[in-house]
Amino acid sequence: MWLLSPRRVIESLLLGHEAPAAALTQGRSVNVPGISVTVGGMVDALRRVAGDAVAARVRFAPDPAIQRIVQTWPRDFDPAYGRSLGMRADVDFDAIVHQYIDDELRT
Numbered sequence: 001m002w003l004l005s006p007r008r009v010i011e012s013l014l015l016g017h018e019a020p021a022a023a024l025t026q027g028r029s030v031n032v033p034g035i036s037v038t039v040g041g042m043v044d045a046l047r048r049v050a051g052d053a054v055a056a057r058v059r060f061a062p063d064p065a066i067q068r069i070v071q072t073w074p075r076d077f078d079p080a081y082g083r084s085l086g087m088r089a090d091v092d093f094d095a096i097v098h099q100y101i102d103d104e105l106r107t
Contacts, residue, residue, distance in 0.1 A: 002074060004034040004089065005096040006103070012087040019085050026081050033079040033089035045093040049101070 004012070012032045037045075039060075047055035079087070090096050 002034045002036055004032055005099050007099055008090055015086045030082045031077055031079045032082040032087050035089050036075050037093045042093055045097050049094055049097040
């Protein structure tokens with residue numbers, strides 16, 4: 001799956017909004033930089049950051065209807081246009097889990 005953390009989504013929206021018209025050389029549809037990660041990779045990151053007990057809460061229950069939708073989503077594409085506007089991806093999914101903990105659990 002192609003992912004971007006909420007922090008990077010907001011940052012990218014602001015950069016796109018504030019971009020001067022002259023910078024929008026390829027139109028107003030922009031592929032933002034992101035990371036490509038599997039669901040298993042997400043669980044591995046959760047385990048590294050939050051521990052085995054937290055990762056053990058994840059249950060896999062495949063849903064054929066959802067799988068049909070998700071399997072059509074692109075896994076990788078060229079976000080050069082977004083990068084040219086200053087948009088950036090997260091480092092990895094571990095960083096996204098850390099951000100979630102900082103933003104949502106430490107209030």
